[in-house]
Amino acid sequence: MTVRWGLIGASTIAKQFMIDAIRAQSDGEIAAVMSSNPERATAYARENSIPLAVSTLDGLLEGGIDAVYISTTNELHLEQALAAIKAGKHVLCEKPLALTSADARQMIAAANAAGVVLGTNHHLRSAGAHRAMRDAIVAGRIGKPIAARVFHSVYLPENLQGWRITRPEAGGGVVLDITVHDADTLRFVLGDDPVEISCFTQSAGMAGAGLEDGAMCVWRFKTGVIAQSHEGFTTKFADTGFEVHGSEGSLIARNVMTQRPVGSVLLRTAAGEEDIQFDREDLYTRSLRQFHAAIRGEGQPSATGEDGVWSLSAAEAALQSSKSGQAVAIDPKLGSAN
Known part of the structure; x- marks a missing residue:
């Protein structure tokens, strides 16, 4: 059909x-x-x-x-x-x-x-790089995960700026645009859920109307993993990346927080360094294939509605933390804070 x-x-x-x-x-x-x-x-x-x-x-x-x-x-x-x-x-x-x-x-x-x-x-959970990182963690190649870092501060092209930096009522700002993606990618790669977040936001010259164009977050996950993420619209020369550090090794990915199937993943352990190979399939093509399968009754979309609630609850908590100056609990059932 x-x-x-x-x-x-x-x-x-x-x-x-x-x-x-x-x-x-x-x-x-x-x-x-x-x-x-x-x-x-x-x-x-x-x-x-x-x-x-x-x-x-x-x-x-x-x-x-x-x-x-x-x-x-x-x-x-x-x-x-x-x-x-x-x-x-x-x-x-x-x-x-x-x-x-x-x-x-x-x-x-x-x-x-x-x-x-x-x-x-x-879309990022459909990237071959992130799937390879998740598989390596599940296989125990870095031992017990301890900490993670996400670098996702970029420069927002002029043709995409518009409402994202001028209209709070439309849901503008970097947290609802990028922090939600980092929340989902961290959950997917780590196989773990965030329970608390502390967030600082800034307006570095691009956003107006009280919106933020940069954010720095510290996350705590159910298993005890701690993570750092940096989101931004204003860094013209920054690379993106994702690192997961474990008791027996580290995964170091570069240029992977992107819509394109690019970048690299390095595994570093006591045995040395190994380039992790991964497929380069288009992220959206993979996602659509899984969505069509779900329509046929074969499994779920790559990111479900529940996944969307998780990432949005994390973003709500981040925004509340930035305003209150305090760590805020993340609970997708109750909203942003307890």
Whole structure:
């Protein structure tokens, strides 16, 4: 059975990554795109060979589609996802799922009641590098994990700045844009859940309207692992990376916090250094393949709605910590803090 997709949002990320990933599936096609701007919808459809362009959500949901990909601004995710779920459509939604974890849990409840698949587009857990790191940890190659560090401070391109640095009401700021990804990637690679976070944020000259464009976080996980993460929009010359240090070795990955299947992973132990090989499959293609399998009843999306609640709860706790100056507990069932 062909899965007919509707794009909610004529976005850059869909154009750069998601359209090709859907079309890479033997059972996937893009049937329609929606933008609230009719001219943009029409131009986007023409540029990307999409048969139908609409300017209303109802028009998209009535267009004979089976699933939607939501990549609009963050404050629109909840209403659009709930409407799609009510119409019986499967939903793959960009992170964060919503502006609050309570709203995200509402999305999960609606999807469960409707019997449709809900996934969060946390693409980094589909990277071959991160999967290789997770496998090495599970295999005991670094012994007991002790600590981790994530370097995910980059320079936000001018064409992506917009609402991310000017509109608090749309869910702008680096924490809801990047810290959520680091929360999910740490959970995935470590196979562990964060329980507490301390966070400092800054406005280093790019963001306005009281939004943050940099964050430094310290995390504590259930097993006792501690982690550090640095997120930013303003560092033009920084590399990205991910390190996990254990009792018997370290995994040192470089240039892996990216949408591209690139980078390197080094295992360092008493025996010396070893380059860990990993597949270079497109992250979004892998994610879409798993989402299509979930639609067929074969497993779950690579990142579920519950995973999206975890990452959003961590981001909420980070923002609260930055305001209070105190460590904040992370609990996806109760919200950000206890």
